[in-house]
Amino acid sequence: MSDKAYALFEEQQALRGIDIAAVKAKLKALKVETPSWGYGDSGTRFKVYKQTGVPRNPFEKFEDAAQVHKLTGVCPSVAIHIPWDKVDDYAKLKQHASDLGVSIGAVNPNLFQEDDYIFGSVTNSNAAIRRKATDHLLECVDIAKTVGSDVLSLWFADGSNYPGQVDIRARKAWMYESLKEMYNAMSPSMRMLIEYKFYEPAFYHTDLADWGMAFNLANKLGPQAEVLVDTGHHPQGTNIEHIVTYLLDENKLGGFHFNSRKYGDDDLIVGSVNPYELFLIFYQIIDAANDKNPQIRQAADNIAYMIDQSHNIERKIPAMLRSVLNVQTQYAKALLINLEEVRAAQENQDVLGAEDAVRKAFEFDVTPLLKAVREEIGVPVDPMKAYLASGYDEKINARGKGGASW
Numbered sequence: 001m002s003d004k005a006y007a008l009f010e011e012q013q014a015l016r017g018i019d020i021a022a023v024k025a026k027l028k029a030l031k032v033e034t035p036s037w038g039y040g041d042s043g044t045r046f047k048v049y050k051q052t053g054v055p056r057n058p059f060e061k062f063e064d065a066a067q068v069h070k071l072t073g074v075c076p077s078v079a080i081h082i083p084w085d086k087v088d089d090y091a092k093l094k095q096h097a098s099d100l101g102v103s104i105g106a107v108n109p110n111l112f113q114e115d116d117y118i119f120g121s122v123t124n125s126n127a128a129i130r131r132k133a134t135d136h137l138l139e140c141v142d143i144a145k146t147v148g149s150d151v152l153s154l155w156f157a158d159g160s161n162y163p164g165q166v167d168i169r170a171r172k173a174w175m176y177e178s179l180k181e182m183y184n185a186m187s188p189s190m191r192m193l194i195e196y197k198f199y200e201p202a203f204y205h206t207d208l209a210d211w212g213m214a215f216n217l218a219n220k221l222g223p224q225a226e227v228l229v230d231t232g233h234h235p236q237g238t239n240i241e242h243i244v245t246y247l248l249d250e251n252k253l254g255g256f257h258f259n260s261r262k263y264g265d266d267d268l269i270v271g272s273v274n275p276y277e278l279f280l281i282f283y284q285i286i287d288a289a290n291d292k293n294p295q296i297r298q299a300a301d302n303i304a305y306m307i308d309q310s311h312n313i314e315r316k317i318p319a320m321l322r323s324v325l326n327v328q329t330q331y332a333k334a335l336l337i338n339l340e341e342v343r344a345a346q347e348n349q350d351v352l353g354a355e356d357a358v359r360k361a362f363e364f365d366v367t368p369l370l371k372a373v374r375e376e377i378g379v380p381v382d383p384m385k386a387y388l389a390s391g392y393d394e395k396i397n398a399r400g401k402g403g404a405s406w
């Protein structure tokens with residue numbers, strides 16, 4: 001991208017009243033966490049495909065994640081999932097991450113891999129299984145303390161497949177009991193992010209099926225518990241940006257699992273199908289970040305942006321890069337919304353004017369801006385091209401086939 005293209009872009013935005021220096025500062029501050037499981041083999045319930053070159057252990061997952069950070073400069077932390085990323089020595093994993101220039105981010109307990117959890121984990125009617133599940137949550141708090149992470153990210157597959165199968169109210173109480181125990185074990189700087197999903201793997205009822213249930217639970221637990229919005233976890237047609245705005249206003253928006261979907265919880269490359277939805281989510285966050293109320297501004301600045309995606313048919317690292325780049329692109333576009341123009345239109349009840357003020361920001365080509373920002377932070381202007389030219393993808397093929405699943 002020539003300097004000329006950027007100079008034109010800057011001039012065009014200045015004429016619209018956009019402070020480009022402020023936009024650039026915001027873009028540089030955006031950090032996106034990538035998930036360790038996005039580098040492993042994955043699949044559907046029909047098949048897990050084995051790709052050549054997939055990491056064989058958590059240490060190699062961090063090596064791949066470090067590539068994404070090296071090339072983008074915006075992915076300094078990596079979420080782990082226990083026991084997928086179980087190691088004997090977590091301090092060693094922490095050191096390994098730090099040697100690679102990244103850190104361990106959210107710690108995700110995993111209560112959906114074992115046969116014991118067939119009828120639920122923290123909501124199982126068998127007290128011994130509930131105990132086992134709660135002990136795992138407590139183990140994850142300890143792991144987070146060891147690796148220096150402040151985020152515990154919870155998702156429960158718990159639910160039932162048939163009417164009458166379970167006592168829904170009893171399970172609600174058991175869920176609270178277990179999470180309260182975990183909450184009490186957290187250190188004051190830790191946050192518990194509670195994720196919801198309306199179905200899958202359970203098909204009749206899911207114990208935490210929507211944001212209202214997660215919000216209520218987080219409220220009951222206390223200020224260190226917040227809601228995590230996975231963009232793939234809603235019924236079709238849900239206005240996710242409205243949920244985001246509501247949670248932000250209640251100071252209960254903890255973070256995101258970004259991914260894209262066409263049908264169910266498809267876990268596809270972020271923004272591949274629905275870039276406008278992502279843009280509108282960022283619009284609401286940016287609007288809150290500019291609120292008169294400092295508490296709302298703080299809430300908007302304290303969101304954990306994470307990617308949660310599985311690449312069943314794509315090469316893992318370029319797929320992750322694509323997602324990160326798409327997040328940056330939509331954030332950059334949303335930063336070009338002239339909020340004063342939107343507000344003036346709202347005050348005049350000018351429906352078309354307000355819609356236009358938002359939409360037209362989406363229509364700008366932000367490539368010159370992103371290239372300029374990348375140059376300034378010292379990463380390749382085209383991270384995807386740089387990755388493909390780096391030889392890393394060929395190098396990891398030496399690992400062979402049969403790496404870690406998730």
Ligand code: PSV
Nearest residue numbers: 108155195197230257265308
């Ligand atoms: C469940 O669908 C989920 O979104 C949760 O975040 C899990 O931790 C993750 O996917 C596992 O792939």
Ligand code: MN
Nearest residue numbers: 195230257308
């Ligand atoms: Mn998720």
Ligand code: MN
Nearest residue numbers: 230232233265
């Ligand atoms: Mn999911």
